[in-house]
Amino acid sequence: MERKVYLDNAATTMVRPEVVETMNKYYTELYGNPSSIYEFGQKAKKALGSARETVAGIINADTDEIYFTGSGSEADNWAIKGVAEKYCSKGKHIITSKIEHHAILHSCEYLEKNGFEVTYLEVDEYGMISLDDLKAAIKEETILITIMFANNEIGTIEPVREIGAIAKENNIFFHTDAVQAFGHIPIDVEEMNIDLLSASAHKINGPKGVGMLYIKKGIRLENLIHGGAQERKMRAGTENVPGIMGFAKAVEIAGKTMDESIEKMTVLRDRFMKLIPERIDNAKLNGHPVKRLPGNVNFSFEFIEGESLLLYLDMDGISGSSGSACTSGALDPSHVLMGIGLAHEIAHGSLRLSLSDFNTEEEVDYTVEKLVNVVDRLRQMSPLYTGRRK
């Protein structure tokens, strides 16, 4: 049988069987509308309350600070546009970084077209923002700082606690896109002074199309979606009850297994990080060597084209991701890899392998073995490559 090694968990994850089981119950048994007053509806409403409590618990938030959305992207859009609209009389300046997810960057660009000013902070070679740069960027008119918790491509974990302290000191809201960190590593919104936080179910073995925005009590956001009175009149639309219940189940499991999962994935990640440069020359690690997500591995291979690398690995049953995005027919190197200062051709030869706790050491070894062969084969085809096999 052809083997399959899934190493693209930063793109999406397998839905856990326990999560599917929970969701099924809300599709076929407890399918009432939470807005209905009869018992059937009220049961669904009660279930949503318990889901909110579970999701709040894992980031040390209050139950009524959690608002369910249709995706992580929606949560990001809402946080940025919602603050911008509500607080524009106070100022029209927003601070973010150059390596945010497109849900953040494109929301900021949208606001720029509507009279807002956005500062895009540079990052260092590891993808880390500078706290001094952040402080220097703050102005009288700054209403929001939005910096991701951990980067989806290179895994770098930003100094969130310090950013939160700076935001608080300056009376500016702090939003963090925590989609890659939520449920994977510890987050405490209280301790870290986080005012707004986005998360998504499908990055933690939950269903696609469900996200949430944590909004600290006292902060008022303009609605993104208008309509009925769902989500305390803040986000209209009949609740995706099965999706939300699945999200909560995934959070419950993530919470219980977090320590163990971090330990396990770190061992696998470090195995990749040791073996790849040992076995392949001109391999450069992208992202921070230590302050990185337990499940993220990202390497650039000189003289290689990332897309070809992916196609060859796919033939060996390995799913990874490259550092290029096909935008409008052309292959553009990712803004994140450009942001950390990689040359075009190096950025093009990048590979992200992202783990889940379903991966095994044996899969790591299999992948490294195949990677060594594929990189070698591709390099032999490259006129620029003069090195020899290690």
Ligand SMILES: *Cc1c(COP(=O)(O)O)cnc(C)c1O
């Ligand atoms: C996946 C991802 C998102 C988008 O979440 P969706 O639920 O897929 O819309 C946003 N930010 C980061 C960092 C992500 O990794």
